[in-house]
Amino acid sequence: PGMSLVPFVGDVGALYAAADLVVCRSGAVTCSELLATGTPAVLVPSPNVTGDHQTGNARAMEAAGAAVLL
Secondary structure, three states: OOOOOOOOOOOHHHHHHHOOOEEEOOOHHHHHHHHHHOOOEEEOOOOOOHHHHHHHHHHHHHHOOOEEEO
């Protein structure tokens, strides 16, 4: 039990699958990996991305019951 902070990992899908909960940004690839592994998430969209697309991604995942938008 507890929290783990890790450096860059090539197989992030394996980490997501092993996690109980992920707190992360909501870029398209991150969201697709979370959905593919069924990992619950708290999404914190970056305010500095073009067109605020991360907020849209997070809202879609929240509406699907796959994440909470912070």
